[in-house]
Amino acid sequence: MITVTKDRINWALAACSRILRPVVKLALAMGLKHQDLDDLLRNLLLSEARKSWLAQGVEPNISQLSVSTGLNRKAVTAKIREPGDTLPRPELSTAAKTLTLWLQMLHDHPAQRKLPIVAVGDELSFEALARRASRGNVHHRTVLDELVRLNMANEQDGLVELKADGFVPAADLRSMLAFLADNAQDHLLAGVANTLGEAPPLLERAVFAKGLTVQQCEQLHQLVRQRWAALHEELAREMTRAVDEAGDAGASRMRVGIYTYHEDDAKTRRKPSGKGSGPRGTKS
Numbered sequence: 001m002i003t004v005t006k007d008r009i010n011w012a013l014a015a016c017s018r019i020l021r022p023v024v025k026l027a028l029a030m031g032l033k034h035q036d037l038d039d040l041l042r043n044l045l046l047s048e049a050r051k052s053w054l055a056q057g058v059e060p061n062i063s064q065l066s067v068s069t070g071l072n073r074k075a076v077t078a079k080i081r082e083p084g085d086t087l088p089r090p091e092l093s094t095a096a097k098t099l100t101l102w103l104q105m106l107h108d109h110p111a112q113r114k115l116p117i118v119a120v121g122d123e124l125s126f127e128a129l130a131r132r133a134s135r136g137n138v139h140h141r142t143v144l145d146e147l148v149r150l151n152m153a154n155e156q157d158g159l160v161e162l163k164a165d166g167f168v169p170a171a172d173l174r175s176m177l178a179f180l181a182d183n184a185q186d187h188l189l190a191g192v193a194n195t196l197g198e199a200p201p202l203l204e205r206a207v208f209a210k211g212l213t214v215q216q217c218e219q220l221h222q223l224v225r226q227r228w229a230a231l232h233e234e235l236a237r238e239m240t241r242a243v244d245e246a247g248d249a250g251a252s253r254m255r256v257g258i259y260t261y262h263e264d265d266a267k268t269r270r271k272p273s274g275k276g277s278g279p280r281g282t283k284s
Helices: 002-029 034-055 062-069 073-079 094-108 126-134 140-149 173-195 214-249
Strands: 114-116 153-156 159-162 207-210 277-281
Touching: 002 034, 034 062, 034 073, 062 073, 094 126, 094 140, 094 159, 094 214, 114 126, 126 140, 140 153
Parallel strands: none
Antiparallel strands: 114 159, 153 159, 207 277
């Protein structure tokens, strides 16, 4: 029994090490130090431990949190609070909703990439588009200024032209960090739920191949981008329809994502890693 427990701990530590390595890379690039991450981890341990107890119908006391996390009582008392979160939710912004709606329209009417800002007769305008996306709660000028600021649209001579093919605010570091955090968090939550046997299983699959050239990797990358563009269009339409249909009864959220990653092993390892292997799929 002790051996099994030690094995499980070692397996879990190895998994956490792989998961956290990109997080540490980001932290170092952003100037974070050991103390910043130590404080963050303590807060997260306490937050998740409390959620675990609450799921069992128990409001945990200091001793229970101390036993669950391994933190001493003094540390628990000093750190009992929810971790702060100063990042926005960019995918919920009116600018994101307007751009998504605009992209949906372009699928059937490519000429609508350039619109008049305000209505000219019965012609579709950006004003009408933003009003529909925000349900009339945000002025179109505010939405337009945000899209221009993010370099996703151009404004000239009373017209606005869409530049982006998706809401990726590359010109805004804070929003990009928020996207990274939300996408990575939900991806990992799906994997953790599947690993812990939570039902029903969630879709979480990937295809892996080794022994490719950098050029082949990029060709496959572009193939995935093309396929994702079509799926994104379909999902955006269905999600928009579902949200409208659910109305006030809609209390759940859903995120569907896709990713690709490739690197040149020759630049990250001193010795060749051996012969390549063909594609392998992971199982959800």
